Amino acid sequence: MKGLNKYQILTKIMIYSFILIILFFSCNKNNKIQITNESDVIIASDENIISSRNDTYDRDLKYKYYGDFLPYNILPGKYYILENGVSMRNQPSLNGEIIETLHLSYEIEIIENMGNQLFIDGVLQNWYKIKWGNSIGYIFGGSIAENVSHLFGQVDVYDIDKNGVNDYFFYRVSKTEKVHEGDILFTPKEFYSYISPDDIYIYINNKRISNQVLENKYENYQDWQNCVFYQKDDFILLDIHSYYYGIIFYIYPDGKIEFKKYFDPEPWKMWLLRIKLVMCNNIWIGWHNILNNDIID
Numbered sequence: 001m002k003g004l005n006k007y008q009i010l011t012k013i014m015i016y017s018f019i020l021i022i023l024f025f026s027c028n029k030n031n032k033i034q035i036t037n038e039s040d041v042i043i044a045s046d047e048n049i050i051s052s053r054n055d056t057y058d059r060d061l062k063y064k065y066y067g068d069f070l071p072y073n074i075l076p077g078k079y080y081i082l083e084n085g086v087s088m089r090n091q092p093s094l095n096g097e098i099i100e101t102l103h104l105s106y107e108i109e110i111i112e113n114m115g116n117q118l119f120i121d122g123v124l125q126n127w128y129k130i131k132w133g134n135s136i137g138y139i140f141g142g143s144i145a146e147n148v149s150h151l152f153g154q155v156d157v158y159d160i161d162k163n164g165v166n167d168y169f170f171y172r173v174s175k176t177e178k179v180h181e182g183d184i185l186f187t188p189k190e191f192y193s194y195i196s197p198d199d200i201y202i203y204i205n206n207k208r209i210s211n212q213v214l215e216n217k218y219e220n221y222q223d224w225q226n227c228v229f230y231q232k233d234d235f236i237l238l239d240i241h242s243y244y245y246g247i248i249f250y251i252y253p254d255g256k257i258e259f260k261k262y263f264d265p266e267p268w269k270m271w272l273l274r275i276k277l278v279m280c281n282n283i284w285i286g287w288h289n290i291l292n293n294d295i296i297d
Contacts, residue, residue: 069124069176069177070124070176070177071117071124071125071141071175071176072124072173072174072175072176072193073126073176074128074144076110076112077110077147078108078109078110078147079107079108079109079145080107080108080144080145080156080168080170081102081103081104081143081145082143082145082172083201084103084104085103086101086103086106086139087101087139088102088130088137088138089137089138089139091138092114092127092128092129092138093116093138094118096137096138099135100132100135100137102132102143104168104203105168108130108131108132108139108144109131110130110144111136112129113126113128113129114127114128114129114138115127118140120142121198122174122196122198123141123142123172123174124175125142126141127139127140127141128140141172145170145201146170146173146227148228152230153230153232154228154229154230155169155230155231155236156229158231158236160236160251160252161205161254162253163205165205165206167205168201168202169229169238170200170201171195171199171201171227172199172201173193173194173195174195174196174198174199175193175194176193176194177192192225193225193226194223194224195224195226195227196218196224197215198211200214202251204253209255213249213259214249217247217259221245221247221261223242225242226240226241227239227240229251234252234253235251235252237249237250237251248260248261
């Protein structure tokens with residue numbers, strides 16, 4: 001729409017909006033979300049609990065060329081550390097001297113993204129200048145939990161078994177991909193975010209719960225791009241979305257994780273979903289151009 005006059009852009013916005021309304025009602029009629037009875041359950045046990053680590057350690061480095069992927073940019077602000085034994089260094093490099101060792105749930109403040117990207121344990125991230133207590137140093141971004149809004153029951157710290165010990169429900173974004181305008185799935189977002197089972201950290205009573213159930217389903221449902229934990233009466237609901245589907249897991253106080261599938265469209269519905277995204281994107285671009293005066297009078 002770039003270079004069009006205001007009236008041409010408004011006309012296109014009206015047309016796209018009309019098409020989007022028709023698609024919305026035609027696709028959602030008699031198409032209520034159904035939660036299936038299919039479930040995979042793993043009970044917390046010695047085999048699927050990863051004990052918390054209280055000792056200092058350096059991560060096992062696995063470097064790999066990452067193609068067109070980019071590190072996820074963590075904005076300045078306050079965040080939690082999502083694992084134990086995180087080395088805080090005096091410079092943004094693995095060669096830097098360790099000045100502090102941070103552990104699970106420590107609250108830090110990100111001051112600056114330093115760049116110096118690394119691929120470590122499946123995560124492409126930058127180094128960040130942070131403040132913890134009175135100390136200022138640098139850590140690798142793969143150990144920083146993503147913030148949540150805490151709206152509509154979203155949680156990251158919650159005592160699920162009501163025993164007075166906080167439990168933690170953290171995740172990180174392991175990589176992003178630049179969105180190209182020619183992509184049929186092009187959206188107003190500048191980057192696609194990607195999450196894998198290894199990026200989800202669930203701790204109950206300071207013991208990390210195995211993600212085996214998540215890994216089992218990741219083989220069939222990939223390209224996870226959004227992850228939210230919701231507080232329910234007696235469990236935590238883990239809601240994971242991609243641009244094609246959504247899946248949910250129930251996390252219980254005893255460490256049981258249960259899978260339930262709730263949005264898995266047929267191929268033709270996937271194409272309609274893509275068309276909807278294109279319509280939304282064009283409407284957004286039209287208003288963006290008008291508001292930024294990127295038009296011809």
